[in-house]
Amino acid sequence: MLSDKTALPIITLSQPTAEVGAQVHRLISECPPLDPNSMYCNLLQSSHFSETAVAAKIGDELVGFVSGYRIPQRPNTLFVWQVAVGEKARGQGLATRMLLAILARSANQDINRIETTITPNNKASWALFEGLAKKLDTQIGSAVMFDKTRHFADQHETEMLVKVGPFKAVQA
Template sequence: MTERNTTQAPISLRLPQAEDGYRLHQLVAACPPLDPNSVYCNLLQCSHFADTGVAAEKDGELVGFISGYIPPQTPDALFIWQVAVHENGRGQGLGKRMLKAILAREVCRDVRFVHTTITGDNKASWGLFGSLARDFGADMQREPHFERDRHFGGRHDTEYLLRIGPFEQAAAT
């Protein structure tokens, strides 16, 4: 009788690098309903925005990625652009772990809010960000931001702006 290895390989988190751009493109394609970007855009996410992004690897495979940035108009907010978690990384709290890893970085020392946009039917994202808000003891506010007809020509569901905060930076670590 052969014993099955039931232990899971650890998932390591690190700063993205340009070489991750194509792998990020493949990861997003494997995570519907995420909107794919061009490979070039993914290269920029992995290089220009590396300090506010995170790559998650398991057994050499990219199983998670978060891209974000600090908007020049709101230097106390981290805007999360996209969260991707491959099925091989799900069920382990990886999304929240990645968010907290970004918030713990020096580049986010002045961040007191997390902003993102989410479609109304994306239960996984609402759950992730709701859990983050509860961990921080922070308020959540939601309002339509990019509207289906006005901004997307009727071809994409309305994206709601979610604001979490304010929170103390100690809560983020």
């Protein structure tokens, strides 16, 4: 039990299982500007791709989630699909902690680069990956990946490809 009312609740991180898929779906819907995917997609992220995903919980409540996969043509590169932290858990380093937790797994010691996409105005997300590059003592670069007009038929902001790396294996 917490004796100090100002103490932050303990957030535990784990490799997800399909049982968390429905909670992932709810969390993503509460984290604009993330695109909600189908619940079926969230179930696949939490099962087939669980080695490159992480679930953050306070008790039984999901408060953070990272989905990702190894890029098939370049399996040493982790593509971070979505990072979601519920409002009440933000500003405590949780997103950074989740990304580092994926890299620290024994199964992921060969990952030496990260790629993701970020829309130009998502300040929190840029700050997250710039901070991560510093912590991994490496570089960050960006270029257009999916253009608003050319790829999204003007229905979505341009997504910038962000590359972080190369970096050394993260120890658990």
